[in-house]
Amino acid sequence: MTRQMLAAALAALLASTAFAAPGPGPAALRDAALHDDVAFDILEGLTTEVGQRLAATPAEARGRDWAVARLKALGFANVHVEPFTMPVWLRGDESAEIVAPFPQKLVVAALGNSSATPAGGITAQIVAFDGLAALAKAPAEAVRGRIVFVNHHMTAQQDGGSYGEIGAIRRTGPSIASKKGALAIVIRSIGTDHHRVAHTGVQNWSDGAQPIPAAALSVPDAEQLARIVARGKPVKMHLALGARMAGTGTSGNVVAEVPGRDPKAGIILVGGHLDSWDLGTGTIDDASGLAIVTAAAKRIMATGRPRRTIRIVWFGAEEPGGFGGEAYAKAHAGDRHVLVGESDSGADKVWRFELTAADRTVPIADRLALALSPLGITRGRDAAHGGTDVEPIAAAQGAPVIDLSQDTTRYFDIHHTADDTLDKVDPEQLRQNVAAWTAVLAIAAEDAEELGPVSPTAAK
Amino acid sequence: MTRQMLAAALAALLASTAFAAPGPGPAALRDAALHDDVAFDILEGLTTEVGQRLAATPAEARGRDWAVARLKALGFANVHVEPFTMPVWLRGDESAEIVAPFPQKLVVAALGNSSATPAGGITAQIVAFDGLAALAKAPAEAVRGRIVFVNHHMTAQQDGGSYGEIGAIRRTGPSIASKKGALAIVIRSIGTDHHRVAHTGVQNWSDGAQPIPAAALSVPDAEQLARIVARGKPVKMHLALGARMAGTGTSGNVVAEVPGRDPKAGIILVGGHLDSWDLGTGTIDDASGLAIVTAAAKRIMATGRPRRTIRIVWFGAEEPGGFGGEAYAKAHAGDRHVLVGESDSGADKVWRFELTAADRTVPIADRLALALSPLGITRGRDAAHGGTDVEPIAAAQGAPVIDLSQDTTRYFDIHHTADDTLDKVDPEQLRQNVAAWTAVLAIAAEDAEELGPVSPTAAK
Structure with a gap:
C-alpha cells in the first residue's frame, strides 16, 4: 500500500458511516x-x-x-x-334515554359523520343485534323505522387485535343499518373499559347509504340496554343528536x-x-x-x-x-x-x-x-x-x-x-x-x- | 332429682336457644x-x-x-x-368550561342543594385553594365575586378513612365560600378515581350562608384546572347549573x-x-x-x-x-x-x-x-x-x-x-x-x- 493508497483508504474510512458522526x-x-x-x-x-x-x-x-x-x-x-x-364535522348536544319499559338515561356519543336527529330527537323501538353479521343478515323489515342497537364482546389485547374486527361495527354498521331503513343506530362503544364514557370514532357512509344519526353507548350503558332487551318486552329509546356537517x-x-x-x-x-x-x-x-x-x-x-x-x-x-x-x-x-x-x-x-x-x-x-x-x-x-x-x-x-x-x-x-x-x-x-x-x-x-x-x- | 324436676329441667333445656331452632x-x-x-x-x-x-x-x-x-x-x-x-332537590342541565387562558370544557356535577346559576350561566375568575383550611383562612376580598376552586389529595383506603376528613370540603366548603362572597364553588370530586365522571353528594347550607351554585369537577378535570392555575395567568371559568329546590x-x-x-x-x-x-x-x-x-x-x-x-x-x-x-x-x-x-x-x-x-x-x-x-x-x-x-x-x-x-x-x-x-x-x-x-x-x-x-x- 502506497502512502497515497493509505491516505485514500483513511479518507474513505473517515467519510464512512462509522466515523462520520x-x-x-x-x-x-x-x-x-x-x-x-x-x-x-x-x-x-x-x-x-x-x-x-x-x-x-x-x-x-x-x-x-x-x-x-x-x-x-x-x-x-x-x-x-x-x-x-x-x-x-361537529358534535353538538347529544342525549339518549330508555323511555320504556324502564325509563333511564344512557351515556351516548355521536360517531364521526353522524347526522343529527330532527330537533327534539326521535323516539323509536330498539332492534338489537349481537355483532355485525347478525345485523348484516337481518331482513330490512326487522330494521325499518327502528333504532338499531349492535352489541359485541371486545376484549383487551396487547396487540390491539380485536379493534380491526370489532371496529367494523362502528365503521360499517351505520351504513348497513341505514340501507335497511333504520331510523338511527347506537352501537356498544368499541372499547374495553367499564366506565360511563362513550367511545366516538369515525364512520363513513358507503355508496347509497343515507346519513342517519349514529352513536356509541358507553360499555356499561350497552350492557344495561342488553339486559333490558333480554327481558323480552319492547324497548323504546329517545335519541337526540346535534351532530352535523359544517x-x-x-x-x-x-x-x-x-x-x-x-x-x-x-x-x-x-x-x-x-x-x-x-x-x-x-x-x-x-x-x-x-x-x-x-x-x-x-x-x-x-x-x-x-x-x-x-x-x-x-x-x-x-x-x-x-x-x-x-x-x-x-x-x-x-x-x-x-x-x-x-x-x-x-x-x-x-x-x-x-x-x-x-x-x-x-x-x-x-x-x-x-x-x-x-x-x-x-x-x-x-x-x-x-x-x-x-x-x-x-x-x-x-x-x-x-x-x-x-x-x-x-x-x-x-x-x-x-x-x-x-x-x-x-x-x-x-x-x-x-x-x-x-x-x-x-x-x-x-x-x-x-x-x-x-x-x-x-x-x- | 324427682321426675317433676327432671321434666322441668328438660322443658327448660328444650326451650333454650340451643334446642329452640x-x-x-x-x-x-x-x-x-x-x-x-x-x-x-x-x-x-x-x-x-x-x-x-x-x-x-x-x-x-x-x-x-x-x-x-x-x-x-x-x-x-x-x-x-x-x-x-x-x-x-333536582339537578337540571349543567356545564363548565375554562374560557381563558386555555378554552376547554370540564366535566362537572352539581352538589346536593346547590342553587342554579342565572340562566346562561356565570363567567368569573377562579380563586384556587389547596384544601379546606386554605379556603377557611382566606380573606373575603380574595374570594368575593369569584368562583372558588378547592383541590385536595384524597387517597384510596381500605377503611374509607379519608372520606370523613376530605369530605368536609364538599359538606362545608360551599357554605364557607358563600359567606366570603364567592359567586360559586367547584371542588375536586371527593373520590379516588381518574375518570371523567364527577362525584356528587350532599352539602347543607350553614346558618347565614346564602345558597350559591356548588359543584364538583371530575378528578382529571380538577387536576387539569390545577395545572392551568399553576401557569400563573388569571383563569376564567364559565359555569351553568340548572340545579334547584323543587x-x-x-x-x-x-x-x-x-x-x-x-x-x-x-x-x-x-x-x-x-x-x-x-x-x-x-x-x-x-x-x-x-x-x-x-x-x-x-x-x-x-x-x-x-x-x-x-x-x-x-x-x-x-x-x-x-x-x-x-x-x-x-x-x-x-x-x-x-x-x-x-x-x-x-x-x-x-x-x-x-x-x-x-x-x-x-x-x-x-x-x-x-x-x-x-x-x-x-x-x-x-x-x-x-x-x-x-x-x-x-x-x-x-x-x-x-x-x-x-x-x-x-x-x-x-x-x-x-x-x-x-x-x-x-x-x-x-x-x-x-x-x-x-x-x-x-x-x-x-x-x-x-x-x-x-x-x-x-x-x-
Whole structure:
C-alpha cells in the first residue's frame, strides 16, 4: 500500500458511516433517553394549554400554533404549517334515554359523520343485534323505522387485535343499518373499559347509504340496554343528536426537520397526529405519539447533524379519515423517503418492532433488533403497517416502513373517550418509547444501507 | 332429682336457644350463603329495571314499587311502605368550561342543594385553594365575586378513612365560600378515581350562608384546572347549573319482616338505602346493601321462624340527608330494637366487624368473632357506627349496633358517580357479604343474650 493508497483508504474510512458522526452511539443515546423529560413536557403542555383538538376547528388551529412555537423553541429547522381543506364535522348536544319499559338515561356519543336527529330527537323501538353479521343478515323489515342497537364482546389485547374486527361495527354498521331503513343506530362503544364514557370514532357512509344519526353507548350503558332487551318486552329509546356537517374548513400538517448532512441520503419521516377527538384532551391519541417522536428526534439533533434528514410531522385531521396523511403524500411526492414510521397507539411500552423493507433480511433489521432488545422489544415476523398518517406516502413511493408496536392492553379502555387525559400516561413507559425511537433514528439516520424501495408485494 | 324436676329441667333445656331452632346452625348457614344468588338477583333487578332512584322523585317511587313486589315475592311478612315528606332537590342541565387562558370544557356535577346559576350561566375568575383550611383562612376580598376552586389529595383506603376528613370540603366548603362572597364553588370530586365522571353528594347550607351554585369537577378535570392555575395567568371559568329546590315531595321507607317466635325478644333491624344519586344506577350505593341484608334475612327465614323478629328496611332518601332514618326513628320509637345494622359501603368484602353493646365483653361478641373469622373478618376495637339510616333509632333507644366494615379501597372510585353501575360488583365478594350477615343474623336472632341498652358513653 502506497502512502497515497493509505491516505485514500483513511479518507474513505473517515467519510464512512462509522466515523462520520462522532459522539454517542445508538446504545448510549437509547439509554440516555430513558431519562427523557422532553416528551412528557410536550405532552403536558399541549394537552393542558390546548386540550382537545377536533380536526378543522379553532381548537386544532390553536394546536398548530402551539406546535410551531414549541418545535421552534426546541431548535428544529424548517418549522412550518402545510394547510389543507376538508369537510368539517361537529358534535353538538347529544342525549339518549330508555323511555320504556324502564325509563333511564344512557351515556351516548355521536360517531364521526353522524347526522343529527330532527330537533327534539326521535323516539323509536330498539332492534338489537349481537355483532355485525347478525345485523348484516337481518331482513330490512326487522330494521325499518327502528333504532338499531349492535352489541359485541371486545376484549383487551396487547396487540390491539380485536379493534380491526370489532371496529367494523362502528365503521360499517351505520351504513348497513341505514340501507335497511333504520331510523338511527347506537352501537356498544368499541372499547374495553367499564366506565360511563362513550367511545366516538369515525364512520363513513358507503355508496347509497343515507346519513342517519349514529352513536356509541358507553360499555356499561350497552350492557344495561342488553339486559333490558333480554327481558323480552319492547324497548323504546329517545335519541337526540346535534351532530352535523359544517361545510369546508382548514386543517394542516406541522412539519419540522433535523436537516441531514447528505442531501442525497433521503428523508426519514416520523410522526403522529395533532388532531384528536373532542371528548378528552387527546393525550394517548395522539399527543403521546407527537411527544415521543419529537423527543427522540431532538436527541439525535443534540449529537450533531445526522447523515439523513429526519422530518417530524404532526399530522392534522387523522381522526376523521387521514386527511393530513393524504395531503402530505400529495405535497411531498417529490421527496425521497427512505424510512417512514408513526407512533399512534398511546404511551404504553413498545414490545415489538416490524420492518417492511425491500428485503426482510436486510442487515439493518438485525442492528435494530440488537439495539431494541434491551428495552424488551422483540422482532416481529409481519410487515409493518405504518398507520393512517404515513400509509399514503409509503404506498405512493414504496417507502420502507417501521412499526414500534405499543402495548394496547389499556389503549382501548381510553381511546376516543373523555377519559383520554394526562393522568392515563405512565411517564416511565413514555420514556421507553422515546428510547426505542431514539435507537431507531440513531441507526437509520446514519446507516448507509438502503432499505427500499419496497415492492407492493413485499409490503403485504 | 324427682321426675317433676327432671321434666322441668328438660322443658327448660328444650326451650333454650340451643334446642329452640332445629336445623342448620350459623356456620352451616354462613357457608351455604357463599353460594347465594338472591343478592345478585335483587341487585341486577333493581338497578336494571329501575336504574337511578333520586330521593322523592318518580324514580325513587318506582323503586319502592319494585321493592314491595320483590320483598313479597321473596316471602317476607308485613311488607309495606312508610311514606314521609321532604324537600326535593333536582339537578337540571349543567356545564363548565375554562374560557381563558386555555378554552376547554370540564366535566362537572352539581352538589346536593346547590342553587342554579342565572340562566346562561356565570363567567368569573377562579380563586384556587389547596384544601379546606386554605379556603377557611382566606380573606373575603380574595374570594368575593369569584368562583372558588378547592383541590385536595384524597387517597384510596381500605377503611374509607379519608372520606370523613376530605369530605368536609364538599359538606362545608360551599357554605364557607358563600359567606366570603364567592359567586360559586367547584371542588375536586371527593373520590379516588381518574375518570371523567364527577362525584356528587350532599352539602347543607350553614346558618347565614346564602345558597350559591356548588359543584364538583371530575378528578382529571380538577387536576387539569390545577395545572392551568399553576401557569400563573388569571383563569376564567364559565359555569351553568340548572340545579334547584323543587318544593316538597314524598319519599318512603320500605319495611319487611321475618316475624319472630317470641314477641318479647325484640327486633333486629338491618337495612340499606333504596334511594341513590341520579348519575349512576345506585348499584354499590346502595342497592348492594339492600341485596346483601335481604338475602341474608331470607336465608334465616328459610330455616324456620327465628326467636327474634328480623326487620329489613329499604330506607328512602338517605343521600340528601338521612330523611328515611329520621322518619323511621320517629315512627318506630315504640319498638324495642335489640340490634341494628346497615350495609352501605358497596359490595366488596367485609374485613372487620365492630359491635357496640352495653358491655364490650358480652359473650355474643366472641361467638360472632368465631362465626365471622372463616370469612376473613377480624374483630375491631372501636364502637360501631351503624350508618346514616340506623343511627337515629340507635341514638334514640341506645340500641346495640353492629358494623360489618367493607373494603372501601375501590368504593370512592365509584361512589356518587355515573360509574356506579352493575359491572362494578364482584359477585364473589357480594356473596361473602351475604354470608357474613347471615352468620350475624343466625346468631343474634336466636341468642337469648341481651346486648343493650347501650349508654351514651358506651356508644362513643
